[in-house]
Amino acid sequence: LGIHYLGQMHENGMLRIVLDQLTNGQLDWIELDAQFDTVIVGSRQYHLYSGKQRFAETMKKQFPQEHEAIDKFMKLMKTAAKGASLLAVLKMIPLWLSKLLIRTGLIYWISPVFRLAATSHSELLNDLTSNKDLQTVLTYLFYVSIGVPPKDSSFVVNALLLHHYKRGAWYPRGGASEIAFHIIPVIQKAGGAVLVRARVKCILINEDGKASGVTVVKDQEEEKVFAPVVISNAGIFNTYTRLLPQKMQTKPTIQSQLSMVQHGMGSFLVFVGIKGTKEELGLKSTNYWVYKHNDLDELMTSYASLRKEEVADNIPMFFITFPSAKDPTFNERHPGNSCMTILTMAWYEWAEEQVKKRGTDYDDFKMNIANKLIDMAMEIFPQIRDKIEFVEAATPLTNQFYLSAPQGEMCGIEQNLSCFFPEVVATIRAETPVKNLYLSGQDIFSCGLAGALHGGLICTCAVLKRIVYIDLICLKKKKKKKLKWTSKKKEA
Numbered sequence: 354l355g356i357h358y359l360g361q362m363h364e365n366g367m368l369r370i371v372l373d374q375l376t377n378g379q380l381d382w383i384e385l386d387a388q389f390d391t392v393i394v395g396s397r398q399y400h401l402y403s404g405k406q407r408f409a410e411t412m413k414k415q416f417p418q419e420h421e422a423i424d425k426f427m428k429l430m431k432t433a434a435k436g437a438s439l440l441a442v443l444k445m446i447p448l449w450l451s452k453l454l455i456r457t458g459l460i461y462w463i464s465p466v467f468r469l470a471a472t473s474h475s476e477l478l479n480d481l482t483s484n485k486d487l488q489t490v491l492t493y494l495f496y497v498s499i500g501v502p503p504k505d506s507s508f509v510v511n512a513l514l515l516h517h518y519k520r521g522a523w524y525p526r527g528g529a530s531e532i533a534f535h536i537i538p539v540i541q542k543a544g545g546a547v548l549v550r551a552r553v554k555c556i557l558i559n560e561d562g563k564a565s566g567v568t569v570v571k572d573q574e575e576e577k578v579f580a581p582v583v584i585s586n587a588g589i590f591n592t593y594t595r596l597l598p599q600k601m602q603t604k605p606t607i608q609s610q611l612s613m614v615q616h617g618m619g620s621f622l623v624f625v626g627i628k629g630t631k632e633e634l635g636l637k638s639t640n641y642w643v644y645k646h647n648d649l650d651e652l653m654t655s656y657a658s659l660r661k662e663e664v665a666d667n668i669p670m671f672f673i674t675f676p677s678a679k680d681p682t683f684n685e686r687h688p689g690n691s692c693m694t695i696l697t698m699a700w701y702e703w704a705e706e707q708v709k710k711r712g713t714d715y716d717d718f719k720m721n722i723a724n725k726l727i728d729m730a731m732e733i734f735p736q737i738r739d740k741i742e743f744v745e746a747a748t749p750l751t752n753q754f755y756l757s758a759p760q761g762e763m764c765g766i767e768q769n770l771s772c773f774f775p776e777v778v779a780t781i782r783a784e785t786p787v788k789n790l791y792l793s794g795q796d797i798f799s800c801g802l803a804g805a806l807h808g809g810l811i812c813t814c815a816v817l818k819r820i821v822y823i824d825l826i827c828l829k830k831k832k833k834k835k836l837k838w839t840s841k842k843k844e845a
């Protein structure tokens with residue numbers, strides 16, 4: 354259901370190379386329309402176009418008074434993108450060294466990225482421009498990933514999100530399930546095994562206090578699996594507070610890491626089945642981001658202060674996407690049909706009290722919000738109103754059940770401003786205070802598929818004690834040479 358789109362999948366891009374390696378080149382990525390995102394602010398529409406130059410040029414056309422601010426932003430975005438690898442380095446060098454660099458202030462001499470990372474997005478944007486619409490367009494991706502208002506989030510993570518899609522947006526051919534489908538054979542070929550419906554109950558700790566395996570529950574039976582290294586991708590909260598034995602959890606080093614992070618935002622999704630093909634309905638492979646007005650900090654503050662009963666009538670933002678319009682195989686698989694997903698943010702607390710007494714009340718609450726979201730979407734796409742054949746909604750409880758997200762988080766821990774302070778960047782890393790236990794995935798780097806992938810790479814470096822990024826750079830160079838050679842041959 355997730356993975357609406359991914360950036361940086363252009364030929365020979367680093368992320369593309371990693372995913373090609375992981376899927377043995379079998380996963381195909383389809384590029385969305387050049388105009389890949391539309392941002393709707395009140396009654397005004399802005400369009401984002403892919404392309405190294407086109408991205409900024411088309412933005413300037415829509416904000417003719419704001420050329421200087423846009424140029425400045427693009428420059429800072431580049432600094433953030435270039436420096437992002439240094440944030441990873443801070444997680445990979447020995448902790449004592451990171452701490453020394455931070456304590457002495459040396460890191461600020463090494464790169465401006467560390468100061469930018471610790472700067473609030475709103476603060477920086479207010480310095481650049483007073484145009485609130487432009488500020489919104491330079492922030493529009495924030496809530497599905499970071500989940501905190503721009504005033505409480507880092508400039509760097511916001512800038513990285515925009516940078517991620519600057520070269521374009523892609524969708525996996527056949528849908529998101531293809532990602533796992535093509536990775537599994539690669540794991541198996543390397544001697545690995547993939548178990549499903551096999552919950553890890555706990556991490557085994559031997560008498561030396563080192564991780565030595567896991568207990569897995571499969572078909573109601575428990576089995577111990579021993580291993581020299583345990584890597585957990587279940588997120589920092591699941592790993593530390595559910596999988597580690599009690600006496601390990603209370604370690605001050607574990608507690609100190611836990612105090613640095615908090616649960617991220619939940620999501621509310623509506624899945625809509627529609628009669629008619631993409632052509633018949635005039636649907637595009639573009640995503641729509643709708644905001645009630647252009648003060649995102651205010652919008653988040655008032656959304657957060659709503660009582661549960663007030664939510665349905667006061668949804669201030671949502672995202673609309675048509676997965677079927679993005680996937681060229683969709684019509685083969687579901688002839689004559691289309692689908693739409695609407696997404697907004699949701700708080701776990703709305704649903705929490707319902708866990709125990711989920712009945713018609715809960716269904717009403719949920720479908721009330723879903724119907725409101727559909728109504729609002731129909732204002733933009735009136736042509737599908739009579740064509741809707743199926744509606745299903747998902748809340749933070751859905752994420753909790755299907756993703757084991759402890760509080761229905763959509764993207765793991767909250768990626769707030771404090772997460773990008775150098776001390777936190779350095780501390781939350783692949784190595785844990787428990788020997789032979791490593792963390793991987795989004796919580797140790799950043800949200801989204803790309804963030805999780807870097808989490809995986811950082812973890813690989815830690816386990817293998819080898820900087821696999823260097824291997825990747827070599828591979829990229831080799832491919833570039835080959836590409837040049839083939840294009841020369843073609844020319845000849």
Ligand SMILES: Cc1cc2nc3c(=O)[nH]c(=O)nc-3n(C[C@H](O)[C@H](O)[C@H](O)COP(=O)(O)OP(=O)(O)OC[C@H]3O[C@@H](n4cnc5c(N)ncnc54)[C@H](O)[C@@H]3O)c2cc1C
Nearest residue numbers: 355356357358552553586587756757794795800801802805
């Ligand atoms: C609806 C939705 C849409 C999204 N859309 C996009 C998008 O368009 N683009 C994008 O880049 N990102 C998107 N994301 C975010 C992206 O999916 C995540 O950031 C990414 O999947 C994180 O990867 P991960 O491997 O760190 O964690 P996860 O993918 O959450 O994997 C963690 C795994 O651990 C398992 N687990 C937990 N506890 C246990 C246990 N005890 N035993 C066994 N297994 C356990 C869980 O079942 C889960 O499979 C979306 C997320 C959602 C929810």
Ligand SMILES: *[C@@H]1O[C@H](CO)[C@@H](O)[C@H](O)[C@H]1NC(C)=O
Nearest residue numbers: 505612613614615769770771
């Ligand atoms: C971010 O989360 C941490 C951990 O819970 C919290 O201490 C901090 O105050 C938060 N920072 C912001 C800017 O919201």
